Amino acid sequence: MGLRTFIEGWPVYRQLTGTDPLGRGAAAKSDVSRALTARTDTADSVARSVCPYCAVGCGQRVFVKDGRVSQIEGDPDSPISRGRLCPKGSASKSLVTSPLRQTTVRYRRPYSTQWEDLELDTALDMIADRILAAREQTWEDVDTQGRPLNRTLGISSLGGATLDNEENYLIKKLFTAMGALQIENQARI
Amino acid sequence: MAEAHPVGFQWVMEAKRKGAKVFHVDPRFTRTSAVADEYVPIRAGTDIALLGGVVRYILDNELDFREYVLAYTNAATIVSEEFSDTEDGDGFFSGFDPETGTYVQDSWQYEGHEGSSGSGHTAQERDSAAGLTHESHGAPVGGQTRRDETLQHPRCVYQILKRHFSRYTPEMVERVCGISQAQFLELARAWTANSGRNRTGMLIYSVGWTQHSVGVQYIRTGAIIQLLLGNMGRPGGGVMALRGHASIQGSTDIPTLFNLLPGYLPMPHHAEHPSFDEWVDSIRHPGQKGFWGNARSFAASLLKAYWGDAATPENDFCYGYLPRLTGDHGTYQQVLNMIDGKIKGYFLLGQNPAVGSAHGRAQRLGMANLDWLVVRDLFMIESATFWQNGPEVTTGEIVPEECRTEVFFLPAASHVEKEGTFTQTQRLLQWREKAVEPPGDARSELWFFYHLGHKLREKLADSPLPRDRALLDLTWDYPTHGPHAEPSAEAVLREINGYDVATGRPLSGFAEARADGSTAIGCWIYSGVYADGVNQAARRRSRHEQDWVAAEWGWAWPANRRILYNRASADPDGNPWSERKRYVWWDAEKSEWTGYDVPDFEKTKPPSYRPPAGASGPEGIAGDDPFVMQGDGKGWLYAPSGVLDGPLPTHYEPVESPVRNPLYGQQANPTRKMYAHPVNSVNPSPPQEHAQVFPYVFTVSRLTEHHTAGAMSRTVSPLAELQPEMFVEVSPALAGEVGLTHLGWAHLVSGRAVIEAKVLVTDRLTPLRVDGRIIHQVWLPYHFGFEGLVTGDSANDLFGISLDPNVLIQESKVGTCDVRPGRRPIGPALLELVADYQRRAGIVPGQHAPAVTTDDEGKEHGAS
């Protein structure tokens, strides 16, 4: 920075020479203020999304910078919400970036008093084994009159109202194929 | 609505700005009441008495929209002479079977159809929550019915309706609900004055309405009013259900529910549906009018989507692979079975029953008695840590060293870390783009179930067992992408939409469904969402660039139709009822239906069309029958079948009530689902003794600042700080009576639990005068639990388990309790306090209240 620029950048100089003799406006603007931009303007990408809370289905725009969510706000194009969000929808960035989010698999052994770590693939494998064991132990081929049952009542599931249609489709399809029919979600509650 | 759906509420405010009058009915004065034109405080659980009063007001004053009612409803239809009403049965309709606590519905049918079209005995339907299958279509009914267009026949629906509600007078509304006659009349006048040819009125409910032992009948009463006033199928009208989760509508359409398959096809029952043909016929009812005539195509196409090449017409499309129902397998039955050790493993997928379900203690004790539990969530929720931090650990009922449940916590991807569709509360599917990768081990459910499926199939690859064929033959070959091999959600959506098996071409709609195996459709009502190979749910044409119907934003089922039954927005001749309410109409020149929306009618069927004798399926629907999914094409004021607890709504008291039913000897819904289990109990209500042990009514609901069981709000700092503690709202009068102080502590006791909360003394809670006495109601938010940034006792712990018979949803919006000042005891003393209350109330764990109360002293109605 040359001296001249340096001096011109100094508020008192600007106050004395410029249009802001009281030094409360243009002359007082700091470097940071002058360089200020809206971070939505500098986002790398914007995803068009939908609020994850209630069922109104408000449109959201999810702004991403360096692979992280930098802002979530209402989508003004949405005919449902017209860009508006309630406090929960407005808190969506804090939701997805919450430090309380659990990001690793946790495992509690039977009779244990604490959690331990577990590899994701190991967990998946163990769960698959337990499903097969539960089916083995509780499978019902036919009822007392010989009519087909084709099922296990040893496995239950609860959840789906916060999930995607595609997810619910695969959940129902897989559970049905494994003979598990005790599949429920919030719609029953 | 302002409280739980604030952004949706902008449209109410907009209507208000344009002169609409807004009434808010709620036990507690909420943020909605604050801006409503009229706030109507009501005793929790008495909505049918209020709405029944409105029905009576309409009929007595002949304020119904007669032309609409005659043409479009079953008002003129003659009902069997075997039918007898609750007015004659002291709260019972004809056909009650005290053995099973359910109805035989033959006598409810239209004249000439007794026994041929009804459900017959409904015990099995109750256990399978069969009412849910009617979310997309009406129950079966005979097509050709006898009518009296003068509405004078004593057995026509109109006259039956009139008699049924004849005692629901303003005086009775006041006596039952605690609503003044003047205020009731103001509501009734405004509703009727703002309905008709030129105006429409809208009824909005939030799904707390469903959480009653008569929840379905609440909604039925609303529907009857809206039909009588001509508010169905028209813009600005309708019955709007405000659902509470981002895709709870989707999870009902593509159900993760025990009794349904996608598109409201019923899960087969071992005795009722032994073969594919019997299953399909139970859905389509051969000979019936309406669009369900095509059920065979939908069913075959679903099985084809599931089992692909293995599914052939010769093997009934692998129908044999489907697991069979034998009774009630609902979530509450499951929890009791867990406590009894019958269930090995439990998946929780973004759901927190330890806080969110009724009877939290039963939920936690059930989870503590599993072999294994898989919790998939964003946060470490109460349902994952009950063995460590739950209230039962403090009381000694759960000892970590003795609790065998093996717990897997798997972190889930958030809504911005995966792509897919939510279906919002108006059946609109909206596609979400993925913004970022999920952190760490977090994965979508799509990923989890896809890869779990592959693991299972690998492990079973050499299995010779027949039971494993359904898994091995399953179509499970979705393309994957990205570092974690994420399956393609679009590919799944494509399968949901359906495709031509030979060419793979996406179908344009369910009209293309075939029963010969040439089409595969994952969810027939969603067919069209991927029409032309385009993800229609991803459409985002700005609202500024299209009309107010906004048909190019997302995609609504069915067929991108925004208002169902919109044929009713035109008169029988096909002309708009009025210019002001123009929506869909018949264009005589082009000989087709047209309008702002996709007409909910065969496009070229003229208003003058009359079906030939004996016609069935869509062909049987006349040109002036707008309710095309109903067996008779009519809106049902009277439901001859499909609703298990009566063809007409009847006021029953909540299962727990301090008040004797002023209308009938029958106190509560006699068909409600009850569970006699040691963990479950019901507080006594009149005519039982000891009801005074639990003298206060409590109700629970949401705060704007929190979400359901709190997993997505008590963990989020800017929300947690806005409502940081569990509290109970009480009126100044009750505070004085019990000795509560503002911001002091209170504890509430039911036969199940005792919980504590900070006290907010507020005039927003109003004591009501009911049947000659003062009834105090308290209100609690149900968001709190023991994990998260802000914690507190769970309101749902107070509830027992009693269910609506139609859909097996629990009564968790009203119960009775005692309220005491100060904090609750801890440890074993807590259990002793509850046990003491049980003793004083005469509660015997494992027994439930009598279903039938007409033989008791309560014959003289309203004695209190």
Add this chain to the structure above:
Amino acid sequence: MLPDPNSLYGPLDPAPDAGYENAPPRMGFFTDTSVCIGCKACEVACKEWNGVPESGLDLLGMSYDNTGALTANSWRHVAFIEQPRPAGHGAAPADVLGAPVDADAARPVDGGPQFLGMPGAQPPGRGTGVEERTDFRWLMMSDVCKHCTHAACLDVCPTGSLFRTEFGTVVVQEDICNGCGYCISACPYGVIDQRKDDGRAWKCTLCYDRLGAGMTPACAQACPTESIQYGPLDELRERAAARVATLHERGVPEARLYGHDPNDGVGGDGAFFLLLDEPEVYGLPPDPVVTTRDLPKMWKRAGLAALAMAAATVAAFVGGSS
């Protein structure tokens, strides 16, 4: 160039006065409390955009207000006022907490239902006017920095941290603020506040960064019911006057504007309000006056000297660094 005679008091367009040539129209907020539903979306949206930290997890018992006040960590604050009776109508107008039940109201009356402790059931603004209204009201108001035409905080700021933007708003520049705290006692509304951990002053910036990008401030964008409206102040004042007229027509005579008048003690607010009761009911000062009103007189004596000294400092500085 000499300052406008109204630079410190009286009607003024503040941005040109602060040296902005061709300044855009003055922007501001009109908060219409008659449509506020108290959802607090404004509070959250503000925190999310501006990275404002948590302000405490305390149940305050002030109806549904657990924020308490505008602070360094709460730049929007929704006040909730439960009014059993209109102000001036006998007992305990705004403080309903623990109020005893009226003995007459509690006495059973034959037949009809009874409202005990809550005299009526009509919501705000419906009755025939505050005089006759005896109904319960639940008032809600989203409060915010007023962005005064004459902002005392700015006037007293010794570092130039507080400054007037080209939009006429008042913003603290966090890179300049040294935490002296003069602004805090200067604010006639008690808005600006020091953050405990860093000592600096913080308050609403009217989302200065968003304004620069042509966007709406976060709170106004989120607001579900258009209770918070953002736009050119002139337009907002017109809209507000029309809204008051409409409400008066609809039988809400108690509707009035607050902070809209350029002739008031702060020269009018950049963020003004439609209220349904006296300002005090909402915790607002009834007649705020810029605390630096007397500055011009002082300037006459001390101003020129100060400028001269400042000029001397510049000269010395330039000399010293060459």
